[in-house]
Amino acid sequence: MEFKELAEKRYSCRKFSDRKVEKHLLDQIIDTAIAAPTAVNAQPYKIFLMDSAEAKQNIHKATRYTFGADTFLVIGCREDLGWVRPSDHRNFSDVDGSIVATHIMMEIYDLGLATTWVGHFDAPLLKQLYPQMADYDLIAIFPIGYAAEDEQPSPRHYDRKGREAVLEIL
Numbered sequence: 755m756e757f758k759e760l761a762e763k764r765y766s767c768r769k770f771s772d773r774k775v776e777k778h779l780l781d782q783i784i785d786t787a788i789a790a791p792t793a794v795n796a797q798p799y800k801i802f803l804m805d806s807a808e809a810k811q812n813i814h815k816a817t818r819y820t821f822g823a824d825t826f827l828v829i830g831c832r833e834d835l836g837w838v839r840p841s842d843h844r845n846f847s848d849v850d851g852s853i854v855a856t857h858i859m860m861e862i863y864d865l866g867l868a869t870t871w872v873g874h875f876d877a878p879l880l881k882q883l884y885p886q887m888a889d890y891d892l893i894a895i896f897p898i899g900y901a902a903e904d905e906q907p908s909p910r911h912y913d914r915k916g917r918e919a920v921l922e923i924l
Contacts, residue, residue, distance in 0.1 A: 760864055765907035767868035770822040770899035779865050780825070783898070786861035792850035798835035799851045800890055801858075802828040812883050813895065817875035823897030828880065829855045830890025848891060855894045868901040 755763075780803070787801055804813050804826040813826045820826070829851055836847025855871065862869045872895040881888045 755864060760860060764860065764863040765911045766870035767897075767899075767901045767905055768821045768870060768908070769902040769905040770824075770868065770897065771902045772822075772824075773900040775825045775867060775898055775900070779867065780898075782865060783827075783858055783861050787854050787858050790854045790857040792853060793837035793846040796835055796837050796847075796850065798833070798837075798847040799829060799831045799854050800887075801854075802830065802884070802887065804828060812880070815876075815883075816880050817872055817895060819870075819872045819874055819895075820897050821870065822902070823869075823899045825898040827858060827896045827898065828887070828892060829858070829894045829896070830887055830892045832890055834889075848893065851891070851893045855896070858896060862896070862898055866900075867898055868905070869896045869898050872897065 784801060784803075792798065804810055810824065810826065813828075814820055831847040831851030833845050833847045836845045836850060838845050859869055859871060873893070875892075875895050877892040880892060881890075
């Protein structure tokens, strides 16, 4: 699929089927994430695959936005590992984490799977439950799966600002 077509067709899936995600597809998603560019290649992120039954239960404790998925990735970034722009001391770890997360989201759709970027979750609870997450700014949870047959994009998916609202030529 061409990238523009992928970007236009991708939508936030809010209803998943019971079909399990195959391991080789998860491996491909992780490999694509690792290939994502980060500032000075610092790679200040971690991908947490919530795979055990306990981990999946804990995701449900941290957010109600699971949409029937059985597979979850949590993306976190570490500020102390991020590149800092010298001119204004802006730390790019969150940008890097977002780049990686976007690569994950787009690869999921390119593989014929579905997801949505969940930002509404209890990050302090996840950090309490998983001490290995404590040093990370948790930026997203991705429920991953096959879209349910009757799943449709939200009407908001098609609401886009025009060029005049988002582009300023200087």
